[in-house]
Amino acid sequence: MQVAIIGAGLGGLTAALALARMRLAVTVFEQAEALGEVGAGITISPNAGRVLDHLGLGESIRERGVLPGTQHIRDLATGLTLRTLARDADLEARHGAPYRHLHRADLHALLAGAVEEAAPGSIRLGHRLADITPDGRMRFTGGAEARADVVVGADGVRSTVRDCLYPTEPPLFTGQVAWRGLVPTDALPAEVAAEPPGIFIGPGRLVLRYPVRGGALTNYAIFVETAEWQEESWSTPSTRAELLAHLGAACASVRLLVEATPPAWLFKWALFAREPLPSWSVGRVTLLGDAAHAMLPFMGQGAATAIEDAMVLARALAAHPPDEALARYEAARRERTAMVQLQSRLLGLRFQGKDPEVLGRGPLMNEEELGLFAYDPVTVAI
Ligand SMILES: Cc1cc2nc3c(=O)[nH]c(=O)nc-3n(C[C@H](O)[C@H](O)[C@H](O)COP(=O)(O)OP(=O)(O)OC[C@H]3O[C@@H](n4cnc5c(N)ncnc54)[C@H](O)[C@@H]3O)c2cc1C
Structure with missing residues (x-):
């Protein structure tokens, strides 16, 4: 099975690495002429850390990332601490996976290096997707064409794949x-x-x-x-x-x-x-990461859910024929990502001082109750 991934962001590269590790043929088409990432931090919580561990990057993540220990929730005007949250070795031990703050460029470089090692030459730069059909025919700006058995739109919040195949409401x-x-x-x-x-x-x-x-x-x-x-x-x-x-x-x-x-x-x-999409797949084409479920950043889960998607999709494609694999992938992922999308929006409102409970003792982000960090993309039923 030939799998094409549009977009070499954090989600697309994780999917490429997971597919390559499962010995599926993969090509990543990225619009940029050089690989890179914006300068900003990113949090890898255990639900995503588990995938990186499974793909052999856990040690590097632990080495390069910072374990915060205790996070302080403080009053903006006075700077006084209102409460604290544990983000420490106990949390990692409980979940058996890393919780680390990283520089986005460091995580991106780590993934790109691992993809290059596992599937040399599989990342094609300077390929900007212009059009795609449900049977997996791709046309790139400048006229180049390609075809694959399965195409994964991992092309971010302004996804061309989504725009070509899935009419959506403007955000x-x-x-x-x-x-x-x-x-x-x-x-x-x-x-x-x-x-x-x-x-x-x-x-x-x-x-x-x-x-x-x-x-x-x-x-x-x-x-x-x-x-x-x-x-x-x-x-x-x-x-x-x-x-x-x-x-x-x-x-x-x-x-x-x-x-x-x-x-x-x-x-x-x-x-x-953005509202959760009613469906992600059309024919042999599906979506992953921000292209499928771009979310507000308040839970720090955008990249984490893209990484979860990548693992579940690769497992489905390794075990089933394309049509069945895409149906299983979507069924396994839609509810979870819609939950995180909606909870992120809610948390944004609560954080912005609209909910007095936040300033008191109420739950800030109830990750245990939501099963946020306990989710295991490596073993979840698909
Ligand atoms: C400041 C900031 C902080 C964040 N912090 C966190 C955090 O702490 N934890 C967390 O989990 N998430 C965080 N997020 C969200 C997270 O970064 C995104 O959800 C994540 O990057 C999505 O990954 P992706 O692979 O789906 O898309 P992207 O990372 O956007 O990658 C898309 C890729 O597709 C390429 N592309 C686009 N169009 C085309 C095309 N037509 N043809 C070919 N290639 C194309 C792009 O060049 C890009 O390389 C944060 C976001 C921001 C802005």
Whole structure:
């Protein structure tokens, strides 16, 4: 069986690696001329960590990633800790899989290297998909064509595969804009650099900060309610002045974090919500990751669910003929990803100070009850 994957993002590369490990023939078509990732942090929770362990990347993830220990939930205006969450060795031991903060580029490079080793020459750069038909015929910008028995659209939030085959409603602007930045930790005042990772919450605002690259860099994302600007792009540059003007009554820790950000390391993007799709597959073509279920970032599960998809899809394709495999993949994944999509939206509202329970003792993100971290894509029934 020849499998083509459109998109060499975190989801597409994990799918390629899982398929190659199961000895299926795979080709990845990526629009970019060079492989790479935006500068930002990413959290790998045990549900995704389990897949990376299974694919042989667990040790590298543990080596390169940071285990936060304790996350502090703090009041944005005062900086005072309201409560703490354990993200420590006990959590990892309980789930038997890593929970780590990583630099996206480090995870991406690790996956790309492993794919190249397992299936040399399988990643074709400079291939931008222009059109696709349900029988797996692909046409690329510039005229090149290809065909595969199964095609997987792992081409992200603005998926061409989805647009060609699945008419969808336009996404809804949430009224929130997010800024993300990276700061060399030694550029921060010592007392700010030493602060624990976690979240600051206040009305209409949420700040997330954590270390990556062994603590050498501090990653942050700041979510603000504003309708001034509405572009869904992860790479639109911003300025410290613009972000500071949107911070409202934020404590000194947050302001100092923004002020220490190198100008080229600050970006903004508007947050759009999407409804779960009624179906992912048409003929021999299916979707994976953000193309199938782009979600708001409040649960930090976008890449994790893409990685889950990748493992389940590869297992289905290795065990069943294409049509049956795609049906089983979709049946195994739709409910889970719709749950995470909807819970992420809900959590966003709660974080933004709309739910007073968050500031008190109520459940913040009940991952145990939701089965978020316990999900095992390597063994789940398909
Ligand atoms: C700031 C930020 C922080 C985040 N933090 C987390 C986190 O902590 N944990 C988490 O789990 N998730 C997080 N996410 C979400 C997560 O990054 C995404 O859900 C994840 O990247 C989706 O992976 P993907 O492979 O589906 O798509 P993408 O990573 O978007 O990859 C799509 C790939 O397809 C390629 N492509 C697109 N169109 C075409 C085409 N026509 N032809 C060929 N190639 C094409 C693109 O160039 C790209 O390489 C975060 C997102 C952001 C913006």
